[in-house]
Amino acid sequence: MHWNVGKVKITKIVELETTGSTRFILPLATNEEIQKLPWLIPNFATDEGRLKMSIHSLMVETPSRRIVIDTGLGNDKEGRKVPTWNSRKDPFLET
Numbered sequence: 344m345h346w347n348v349g350k351v352k353i354t355k356i357v358e359l360e361t362t363g364s365t366r367f368i369l370p371l372a373t374n375e376e377i378q379k380l381p382w383l384i385p386n387f388a389t390d391e392g393r394l395k396m397s398i399h400s401l402m403v404e405t406p407s408r409r410i411v412i413d414t415g416l417g418n419d420k421e422g423r424k425v426p427t428w429n430s431r432k433d434p435f436l437e438t
Contacts, residue, residue, distance in 0.1 A: 350405065350406050351403060351404065351405050352403075352404040353401055353402070353403050353404075354401065354402045354404070355397075355399050355400075355401060356399055356400045356401070356402060356435075357397060357398075357399045358398045358399055358400065358415035358416060358433065358435045359397075359398040359415075359416065360395065360396065360397050360398075361395075361396050362389060362393050362394070362395050362396070363393040363394065364396075364425075365394040365396050367424060367425065368396075369394070372394060373392070374391055374392030374393060375392060376392070377392035377393070377394060378390075378391075378392040398415055398416055399413075399415065400412060400413050400414055400415050401413065414436065415435055415436075416428050416431055416435075417431070417436075418431045418432055418433060418435075418436075419431070419432075
């Protein structure tokens with residue numbers, strides 16, 4: 344996914360996408376509360392009110408520079424509250 348702003352190209356590079364399990368970020372965002380916000384559906388939540396989460400980087404390309412914003416989760420890290428974020432061995436940064 345990418346978009347242009349004048350001469351600048353911005354590209355979203357997805358490392359991980361998931362649905363649900365976002366209570367640690369928004370503890371009061373119950374499925375019922377999410378369903379009350381129809382603008383979230385379908386891009387940011389499911390019809391059932393489960394939030395969609397994307398962990399990604401943005402690459403900004405100008406006529407003279409290429410800038411990466413946020414390198415994502417990263418590999419070989421421990422101690423995170425979300426177990427699937429620990430001990431990652433993904434080729435994300437190689438792409």
